[in-house]
Amino acid sequence: MNTLVSNAKPSSILYLDGVSVSFDGFKALNALSFVIEPGELRAIIGPNGAGKTTMMDIITGKTRPDSGEVFFKGTIDLTQKDEAEIAQLGIGRKFQKPTVFESHTVWDNLELALNRKRGVFSTLFYRLTAGDKARIEEILSTVRLMNRKDDLAANLSHGQKQWLEIGMLLAQEPELLLVDEPVAGMTDAETAETAILLKEIAKTRSVVVVEHDMGFIRDLGVKVTCLAEGSVLAEGSIDFVSADQKVIENYLGR
Amino acid sequence: MITSFLAKALGRNIVITVAILLALAALVPALNLLTAPDHPLHVPTYIVSLFGKYLTYALLALALDLVWGFCGILSLGHAAFFALGGYAMGMYLMRQIGARGSYGNPLLPDFMVFLNWKELPWFWQGFDMFWFAALMAVLVPGLLAFVFGWFAFRSRVNGVYLSIITQAMTFALLLAFFRNDMGFGGNNGLTDFKDILGFNIQSNGTRSALFAASAIALALSLVVTSGIVRSKYGKILVGVRDAESRTRFLGYRVEHMKLFAFVVSAMMAGVAGALYVPQVGIINPGEFEPANSIEVVIWTAVGGRGTLIGPIVGAILVNGGKSVFTAAFPEFWLFALGGLFVLVTLFLPRGIVGTARQFFERRKEYRKAKAVEEARAFAAAEPQAAE
Numbered sequence A: 001m002n003t004l005v006s007n008a009k010p011s012s013i014l015y016l017d018g019v020s021v022s023f024d025g026f027k028a029l030n031a032l033s034f035v036i037e038p039g040e041l042r043a044i045i046g047p048n049g050a051g052k053t054t055m056m057d058i059i060t061g062k063t064r065p066d067s068g069e070v071f072f073k074g075t076i077d078l079t080q081k082d083e084a085e086i087a088q089l090g091i092g093r094k095f096q097k098p099t100v101f102e103s104h105t106v107w108d109n110l111e112l113a114l115n116r117k118r119g120v121f122s123t124l125f126y127r128l129t130a131g132d133k134a135r136i137e138e139i140l141s142t143v144r145l146m147n148r149k150d151d152l153a154a155n156l157s158h159g160q161k162q163w164l165e166i167g168m169l170l171a172q173e174p175e176l177l178l179v180d181e182p183v184a185g186m187t188d189a190e191t192a193e194t195a196i197l198l199k200e201i202a203k204t205r206s207v208v209v210v211e212h213d214m215g216f217i218r219d220l221g222v223k224v225t226c227l228a229e230g231s232v233l234a235e236g237s238i239d240f241v242s243a244d245q246k247v248i249e250n251y252l253g254r
Numbered sequence B: 001m002i003t004s005f006l007a008k009a010l011g012r013n014i015v016i017t018v019a020i021l022l023a024l025a026a027l028v029p030a031l032n033l034l035t036a037p038d039h040p041l042h043v044p045t046y047i048v049s050l051f052g053k054y055l056t057y058a059l060l061a062l063a064l065d066l067v068w069g070f071c072g073i074l075s076l077g078h079a080a081f082f083a084l085g086g087y088a089m090g091m092y093l094m095r096q097i098g099a100r101g102s103y104g105n106p107l108l109p110d111f112m113v114f115l116n117w118k119e120l121p122w123f124w125q126g127f128d129m130f131w132f133a134a135l136m137a138v139l140v141p142g143l144l145a146f147v148f149g150w151f152a153f154r155s156r157v158n159g160v161y162l163s164i165i166t167q168a169m170t171f172a173l174l175l176a177f178f179r180n181d182m183g184f185g186g187n188n189g190l191t192d193f194k195d196i197l198g199f200n201i202q203s204n205g206t207r208s209a210l211f212a213a214s215a216i217a218l219a220l221s222l223v224v225t226s227g228i229v230r231s232k233y234g235k236i237l238v239g240v241r242d243a244e245s246r247t248r249f250l251g252y253r254v255e256h257m258k259l260f261a262f263v264v265s266a267m268m269a270g271v272a273g274a275l276y277v278p279q280v281g282i283i284n285p286g287e288f289e290p291a292n293s294i295e296v297v298i299w300t301a302v303g304g305r306g307t308l309i310g311p312i313v314g315a316i317l318v319n320g321g322k323s324v325f326t327a328a329f330p331e332f333w334l335f336a337l338g339g340l341f342v343l344v345t346l347f348l349p350r351g352i353v354g355t356a357r358q359f360f361e362r363r364k365e366y367r368k369a370k371a372v373e374e375a376r377a378f379a380a381a382e383p384q385a386a387e
């Protein structure tokens, strides 16, 4: 289809081409195509209902596309795999609503997320090694939760839960991280810290961030893709995208 | 590997409960067998069997707690696994009768002679051996749970739909076991047992031994379930209960996690059923009644779901209450049970043990906070004293 997109396929970390999906006749995604390069940090913006979360559902195997191609690292067809397989391949996902294990401690949340053998028997007889302990401690300090490590996740503030979830994704050691509206409901200070955290994380892996907060997007200072009605409206720097007539009409102007 | 699993399993409350169970396993038979009937500490045989039965109910409730309390699978069909274990044991006990039945047939149980059957059906082969029957009491419920769970969990049947199909499962088995041509004694089930492993099933010694076996089986199962729920696997189960999709997106195969717990739980229920039948002397299709499975849920809820010890306490208390209550007002038991469930759900959602635990934790936190405050007040007062 889109030759520009298909040429990029072999070297990309994530490749979507002509992805469409409808729910009861409503086209949530309409021939969506874009490419993420290895190591890239990409911001995705767009009005409510544009299909941003649905796009993540497709990439992570929660929803099957009606048509179109989704490839990870150029060759792995994600439309043929389920959530657990895709997670094991190295794609981590942060939900729009912070989702952590509330009745476990912060420490246990990270221990469960750690990228180790995930079968019934290997987890039944799992023992915390010195290496795993060090790794969890490292993540705890990255997400600034060291002093809360023995508290139940249920007792964290909203912002801390968001960070814990990001910490869990780090423990998963994904090559590609999908982050859905990480700063929704955060204070300005927390938002700024989250931008720093994400930039830090993006140094060692590819990250796709969906966000509404334009200030936050500017802080990130990366390439932006604007979605509307299930397809790409514009792509480029934040200044380029926000100057685009269609973007102003569909999103910024509203 | 195994030792670390066990070390984790043995929390303080578990050790205490196991110790109590093992003490009962020794003490109750001793008081039954070694004291004269008029001795003040004598435990009559009917009490031994009654409490032996409660212990098997407690084991069934513990089994349910593993899947319901820790994994959120509200099985309304656990009595089916219990009944299957019971039937396996009942078949052994039937074959032990031998030529002593009313018809005197050395091979065929009475009901088969009555139905004019000429030979033993293939699925009754091997049940003359205790070890085989004991194995089947565990394997058959485990296999049913495996097949059922494989399909249900793969198709992601959840919540109330899953509960409904577990009810359908036990109801289907109820209808099947009612049929005479199924070969399990139909409506009357299996009864008139004579002996077990060569010992008279009615004797005080056998009754005491069955009580002790039930207590030991419960203690062992408690250690195993505790080990399971305290392992990393157990934490994943709780994760599945609270945020299933998060578990999936972390790369865990939720259907495998559920399946393992469900199969282990069904096997434990089968053991409970196998210990139940020789103590009550009969197994019939009534054990598959959907209401039976619902009662197990009530015991578990009353004692405290997700606490392991709670279901044991709940099963013994509710059934003790049932024995007393039905003696006085037999018609009203179901109303009382329903009322109890409503009251517990409304006012004691964590059950007896869960609420007690919460109370002690709150008190600990309060004391800790108070100690910190006092230390602070003391530190503030200190410089003045120095002046």
Ligand SMILES: Nc1ncnc2c1ncn2[C@@H]1O[C@H](COP(=O)(O)OP(=O)(O)O)[C@@H](O)[C@H]1O
Pocket (backbone or CB within 6 Å): A023, A028, A046, A047, A048, A049, A050, A051, A052, A053, A054, A055
């Ligand atoms: N599972 C679903 N069933 C039906 N409609 C859905 C489903 N998922 C998403 N949609 C619809 O698809 C559209 C896109 O939703 P979503 O991807 O959540 O948008 P965004 O995240 O960009 O706000 C919305 O109109 C939403 O109602």
Ligand SMILES: [Mg+2]
Pocket (backbone or CB within 6 Å): A052, A053, A054, A096
């Ligand atoms: Mg969304």
